[in-house]
Amino acid sequence: MILQSEYIYIVLVETSHPGNIGSTARAMKNMGLHKLVLVNPKKFPHGDARALAGNAIDVIENAKVVETLAEAIGDAKLVYATSARERSIGWPSMHAENAAKEVIEFANEKNKVAILFGREDRGLTNEELQLANKHLIIPADDDYPVLNISQSVQIICYEIFKQSSQKILKSWQD
Numbered sequence: 069m070i071l072q073s074e075y076i077y078i079v080l081v082e083t084s085h086p087g088n089i090g091s092t093a094r095a096m097k098n099m100g101l102h103k104l105v106l107v108n109p110k111k112f113p114h115g116d117a118r119a120l121a122g123n124a125i126d127v128i129e130n131a132k133v134v135e136t137l138a139e140a141i142g143d144a145k146l147v148y149a150t151s152a153r154e155r156s157i158g159w160p161s162m163h164a165e166n167a168a169k170e171v172i173e174f175a176n177e178k179n180k181v182a183i184l185f186g187r188e189d190r191g192l193t194n195e196e197l198q199l200a201n202k203h204l205i206i207p208a209d210d211d212y213p214v215l216n217i218s219q220s221v222q223i224i225c226y227e228i229f230k231q232s233s234q235k236i237l238k239s240w241q242d
Contacts, residue, residue: 071176071228071229071232072176072178073101073103073175074103075103075175075178075179076183077103077104077140077144077180077182078096078105078183078224078225079106079107079141080109080185080217081107081108081140082107082109083109083110083112083187083188083217084187084188085188086113086114086116086117087119088120088188088216088218089104089109089112089114089120089128089131090116090118090121090122091121091216091218093125093128093131094120094123094127094218095222095225098124098225099226099228100229102130104130105132105134105140105182106131106132107135107140108136109133112131112133137196140182140184142180142182143180144180144181145179146171146174146181146182146201146202147181147199147200148171148182149186149197149200149202150192150206150220150224151205159200160201160202162202162203162204163204163205163207164206164227165231167202167224168224168227168230171228172232185221188216206220206224
């Protein structure tokens with residue numbers, strides 16, 4: 069299956085450390101994604117972002133910077149909000165692997181999909197979560213379920229890559 073990656077947007081909300089932006093760009097490019105949107109980043113552009121991007125400088129240079137989450141989401145047909153934990157509010161939620169299948173289906177129909185990642189220290193607010201169609205959960209150990217933002221992006225991007233590359237991955241396993 070060919071992935072229509074130009075319809076998949078990774079959105080970082082108010083990132084405080086520019087190194088996380090660079091690491092996110094690298095994680096995205098490793099998995100064939102390149103549309104990065106930054107909502108009100110604390111320090112960008114910044115040398116740390118470029119340094120940690122490695123060979124994903126193009127993702128950094130082409131990142132769209134906006135002031136509000138509403139601008140970032142824009143005309144997206146499907147919006148996921150990521151979290152390390154279940155919330156008490158009853159949003160529809162799904163795990164990363166299942167969400168990846170849906171992301172690919174929407175993107176391949178040329179629909180914009182936005183995947184939201186919150187602040188490093190506290191994630192997304194309830195108001196921001198309400199802007200999403202679905203809540204995307206990355207399961208982790210109960211003792212310490214907190215992932216670095218770029219690690220979270222890597223997991224989601226990998227699941228998308230894996231689902232879009234089943235034939236390739238199967239041939240590697242044989």
